[in-house]
Amino acid sequence: TPAASQKPYLPDNCRYIGIDPGVDNAFACVSNTGDKALLISGRAIKSVNQYYNKRMAKLKSLQAQYHQLESIISTKQGPKAVYGQTKSMQRLTDWRNAKIRQFAHKASKRIVDYALSCGANTIVIGKNKTWKRS
Numbered sequence: 781t782p783a784a785s786q787k788p789y790l791p792d793n794c795r796y797i798g799i800d801p802g803v804d805n806a807f808a809c810v811s812n813t814g815d816k817a818l819l820i821s822g823r824a825i826k827s828v829n830q831y832y833n834k835r836m837a838k839l840k841s842l843q844a845q846y847h848q849l850e851s852i853i854s855t856k857q858g859p860k861a862v863y864g865q866t867k868s869m870q871r872l873t874d875w876r877n878a879k880i881r882q883f884a885h886k887a888s889k890r891i892v893d894y895a896l897s898c899g900a901n902t903i904v905i906g907k908n909k910t911w912k913r914s
Contacts, residue, residue: 790901797895799905806883809891811898818894820887825880832876839869 800808806822840863843849849864865873895903 793899793901795898795900795902797891797898797900797903799891799903801906807887807891809894811894811900813898813900815898818890820890825883828876828879832872835872836869839866839872843869 794812796812798810798812802808803822803826805819806825807818807820809818809820811817843863843866844861847861848866851862851864852859853862854860891903
């Protein structure tokens, strides 16, 4: 069974890592042991998303211009054109998802290495419901 292969949690040693997620700094990590803070920049991912949004908007405008993969559906307001995803859109989405997956993997590895270097057994991550609004 999978539960049998899990390692038990380490006991609380009063050493903690606090993580604050953000945008320009994707993660700001600090420990209560007095070690230096760890900042993981999120600017590369912001750049990837900006390029993705710009390129996707261009592809969608071309798709509408040339009526590619267009189907008409009826709504309460009248007929509406709905477009499917083209191969180039799918390739672009796959590229972006791979970049984000790679970033998440590298960031999580750096955070775990930081926690191990501080000797922390507990990682706490902040959650702010309205952090994007203000």
